[in-house]
Amino acid sequence: MKRCKMRVGMVGGGGPASFFGAPHRRAILMDNSAELTAGALRSRADESLASADELFFTRGYPDWSSLVEAESALPDDQRIDYLTIVTPNDAHFGPAEAAAQAGIAVLCEKPLTTNLDEARRLHATVKAAEIPFIVAHTYTGYPMVMLARELVRDGRIGEIRKVEAWYPQGWLASRREEEGNKQASWRTDPAQAGASGCGGDIGSHAYEFVRFVAGLRAVKLSARMKSIVPGRALDDDFTVLAELNNGAIATITASQITIGAQNDNGFRIIGTAGTLSWRHTHFDQLEFFEADHTVQIYRAGADYRYMPASIKPYLRLPQGHPEGFHEALANLHRTLEWTIRRRRGEDAPTPYDHPGIGDGLAVMAFLDAAVASAADHGAWVDVLRAGSTTGRNEP
Amino acid sequence: MKRCKMRVGMVGGGGPASFFGAPHRRAILMDNSAELTAGALRSRADESLASADELFFTRGYPDWSSLVEAESALPDDQRIDYLTIVTPNDAHFGPAEAAAQAGIAVLCEKPLTTNLDEARRLHATVKAAEIPFIVAHTYTGYPMVMLARELVRDGRIGEIRKVEAWYPQGWLASRREEEGNKQASWRTDPAQAGASGCGGDIGSHAYEFVRFVAGLRAVKLSARMKSIVPGRALDDDFTVLAELNNGAIATITASQITIGAQNDNGFRIIGTAGTLSWRHTHFDQLEFFEADHTVQIYRAGADYRYMPASIKPYLRLPQGHPEGFHEALANLHRTLEWTIRRRRGEDAPTPYDHPGIGDGLAVMAFLDAAVASAADHGAWVDVLRAGSTTGRNEP
């Protein structure tokens, strides 16, 4: 029997000022394995319907609640397979919770919610509903980031002693939020972004490197959060020192005022036997250092023998053909797709262990502790664990 | 009235060993503006039909001639808008000519044909049919390559004195064609590849940089073509010295035996006032040198003020989000799409002047001269001009 395309829903991402709607649609469509089925893409009902039509969604809805309600009522072979949530932070919780309660899988933008309480509630709902759930830490979709994780797990760098993760940007070095830049205005507004601006928006990605790549988590932290641009309510510079669960230390930094930095995130993971380093500006390389040795550079390419079987299905092209941001994002959709297909008995490659609801909650716990520490002049604060679970993919 | 998706046909690219079918499908689909309408994707009729079905083409055909015939017979609002040809070199001419004769636009892989005679005939047919025609010199789809071209045209480097264009690879350093590698076997077979292996496959890209970016063409050349790997019938190393139409000189080199090189193509264009340099390994940068000045690095990003209006529509993401090979290829489809839409009166951005049938023929004339020169120990040979036309997009 012929295999069907994934039926994908989307909430948000339809307006002219939207940034992430289009990349997600490209990620969904590019592999010829999914279609845009149901959309509630804008805040106003009429615009939402018009946008879904214009963007070739099979079905448009006036808002996310009617989308979830109507899709839930459809038979299995028509209903959306998963819902992509690309709204500002304060509008993640609603559709995510509703989808989970309706048993619909979710791919949600980060950070999970605007506060830890919502994150806990959503985590509980998702766990109870047993739905697949991916949080869009897009950088974890780069094959070389996945390779770094595999090399760590294989013990290539020994015991981890220190993790450095960073994410500088420069686009908020001036008050873009007052120039009508929608992306800037919601990200600098506590009501829409949550208690941390820079930390929530991009410090979250840096911290996820600690979890996803190093396989560790912060147990205590000391944070400095600054609003460097005058008149800004939220932090635009974010520095965290952390102690990790294995006794290692970490620095997790992010900034939005580093003129010239684009999305220059990356990490360096330092072990007793070696160091791994990755930078987004050279996304298709991974540097590996051992003492008294040549530097070894892994390069991307589906055809390299050194590429683990767990990663090969996530590379579309042989070496020398750069796959960038869209493909990294598409890899998260791919993981969700393969998870869903396998749950329903279809043949699909093993999905990679990309960030899920546990990571989403853990990042919120990290941000919550950072905000508390920064408010107390950098006092060391415990990072709460929301449950009794274990493993990276749990908080 | 709602705008329709482009209806795209494809010839070739359906088999398990196909390399370029999938990238073209991603390029077609990713922008949510086109659909896979008609496919004749494999050599055997049954496999061709099965492949089209499996890959979600609306209509499958047993072969390209029935595809062109059947599609031509359909009404305007159902017929494919253009045909993508991704077969080996020896199977470009047939479907391209047929499509042109049927008035169907074409996006064809390079090199245009396997010999200059076919190229001339195809050129004449396409010109007579007045159809849009794009040759898939994918690297010209990178925005920073387009930017280099714009800076040249703006006179930023003055008069061009020298062009260096290169394309080393290493994947054919051993006899991969004897290991069952289909990509290797047709590329090293004169019957399928034409009279030049390395030159035709990738030297052609290097030469197109001379035409597309520098806006010049070779009038005389001296070539050295070598089959370095024992037992190989075609060249796997290709070196051309050329004199260009403005009196400048050029070196155009390619190799398939440079172990470690991936698709490390690039160019350096040297003028009286400055130098521009681009390398595929750093595809989202463009280096600009002026005497006694800081080096200036242009970086990709739709939001940069320095990005010309002619290029901005070809950038999907703001700075810091790398768009790679698929997007470069998608940009060629985009140019064809916009050309078609504007011809039928739809609103679309101005298409960029990407390589067309004239470039396709010019590259074949270049290869023809190179083969003749190499056979004569590097004698200087005139590069024939097939017509009386002028301008880059003409031979």
Next chain:
Amino acid sequence: MKRCKMRVGMVGGGGPASFFGAPHRRAILMDNSAELTAGALRSRADESLASADELFFTRGYPDWSSLVEAESALPDDQRIDYLTIVTPNDAHFGPAEAAAQAGIAVLCEKPLTTNLDEARRLHATVKAAEIPFIVAHTYTGYPMVMLARELVRDGRIGEIRKVEAWYPQGWLASRREEEGNKQASWRTDPAQAGASGCGGDIGSHAYEFVRFVAGLRAVKLSARMKSIVPGRALDDDFTVLAELNNGAIATITASQITIGAQNDNGFRIIGTAGTLSWRHTHFDQLEFFEADHTVQIYRAGADYRYMPASIKPYLRLPQGHPEGFHEALANLHRTLEWTIRRRRGEDAPTPYDHPGIGDGLAVMAFLDAAVASAADHGAWVDVLRAGSTTGRNEP
């Protein structure tokens, strides 16, 4: 009248395990403007004399005190012009104080002393004696670091908001001090190195970037110092967050356990109008970023018009001829030489404002505060100012 070579004395640096003696001798000799006049190069008297003889010093001494005593007694035109001190940290104070009291200029390795009290005393002595005094923060001798300072002073990056300075190394990732490595053993011994290992040895260089390049100083700091390698008495990882005197923030980090890092120090200085970034691994480049602009890369070379007149005399070669570590060190000797020559009325270029006794003391105050903060779990600690003086070159 013919100008004489500088007569240079040296304390330390003569033994087979010495690291920095030879580089200083190369720095002294390479410009053909100075000679090795007086040496007390090793701890044992006989070895000290033998070493001076073997290394072509004009006069050998059994120890630094007899060197200072005997040289002081010589007439002006025979006495050493300055004394280079290249002993371990705990043996800086003695000869430096003695030289100062004898009116002899000093070039001293960093950090100035092993504790703040000694540093204060030495500072007072040097100030009272009014002798020229250079602290060997070698990286400030690189012309591109000097250029960064000039661009900051010219206001090219506007008001400074943040300074990042770093210095990771990997050579102490294992217990080299137990393998008979003399460089490792004294650096990890509190008696010889002082209260901070990593911080004193290389964090000091990172902090000096804040002072020398950014022209700022820490007023408060929070420090984390770790002994990561088991059994090590001193820190081998050092992280400081600081508030600077203009309200900007800084991160100052150093590590000796980052396998693969060599002397990968550098800085990024972020202002309201731009960012400057320098890395020792690309020592002859300086990156300058402005919003919405090309990245600008300054390259080294005496012949560049953009090179300020204050720096040109510190470049020996035109562009394209890399001058490395020895030349950077030689530039500090050059500054001292030119200072001395001008004080005695000779013609010499204006010496650059390289780190002096004030910087030496300021770095010690910084380290003292860091040790106190780290001992108090990263509490914010004021960085004491030793005097009432102003300006960078003062504490």
Next chain:
Amino acid sequence: MKRCKMRVGMVGGGGPASFFGAPHRRAILMDNSAELTAGALRSRADESLASADELFFTRGYPDWSSLVEAESALPDDQRIDYLTIVTPNDAHFGPAEAAAQAGIAVLCEKPLTTNLDEARRLHATVKAAEIPFIVAHTYTGYPMVMLARELVRDGRIGEIRKVEAWYPQGWLASRREEEGNKQASWRTDPAQAGASGCGGDIGSHAYEFVRFVAGLRAVKLSARMKSIVPGRALDDDFTVLAELNNGAIATITASQITIGAQNDNGFRIIGTAGTLSWRHTHFDQLEFFEADHTVQIYRAGADYRYMPASIKPYLRLPQGHPEGFHEALANLHRTLEWTIRRRRGEDAPTPYDHPGIGDGLAVMAFLDAAVASAADHGAWVDVLRAGSTTGRNEP
């Protein structure tokens, strides 16, 4: 008995417009093992004497012939040990021949002479006199270039198939020779430079990479030499295709009109088992590529275990301390010094096989063939072998 410093003589390099005199003096002095003994540094006798005095030479001479004559008459323990020749090309032959005839060792700038006849005569004289002789192909003094040679000799890249060597510069992109630039005027004057400008000045370095690193030599070549800047008598752009003695091919290119290029020389050596690549812009790295492997980067540093014993004595500093152009040049002096010391029975490390008189002649034969080929529209021309000798260090 105490070992003496080398006594070094110098011809040329004393005037204010001299470029290479000062670097050679730094190279001679920096290692504290040699002194400036005898100088005939300028063309006019009075200036020559004044310059030697000012530059602290022990003895000054009015011209090179009196220098050679007088030094030859001195007793062994006073006479210069070797003569450094840093004059323009047309003034190499005279002092080199005279020194050889007097039994004095020579370190001579490249190219050896202005024509092949002189080169042959000098070669014969030097061989007959059995003196040590070094030609200043400075780039062969970089330890990573030496390492590349060792890796080739160890068979790490298998059989060599292709050598690419290049040397672009940009400083002669305009008529600097008319702006009073002495370096430009003699280099563009056939009388002083010889029959090739760009080829002789820097193409010679590129070709020496073929000999020194790859251990091969050109047997046939086809050359294109262009005077791109109007009004220039000599080539400022130089392209050679060559067939090497093992059947491999080579491209050897140089240019003086590549605006933005500094001394961006380098090479890529492609074998059956791997590729080695070095670029002067990253002089302390060496890239090694094997098929289906990580890229391996060798970094400089005396302390790396992978550094062969033959190279370690040529590294002055441990990893992370860049040694640049002066040290590379000093390494050639070092080789000459150690050769001389060992010949007289002193203890010294084994000197490395740096370019000697045979290379000097071979480069001249290469240039001679290139000029002939270029004059004949790139005809393939045999590269003459001047003698019956074998091995790299022979023509």
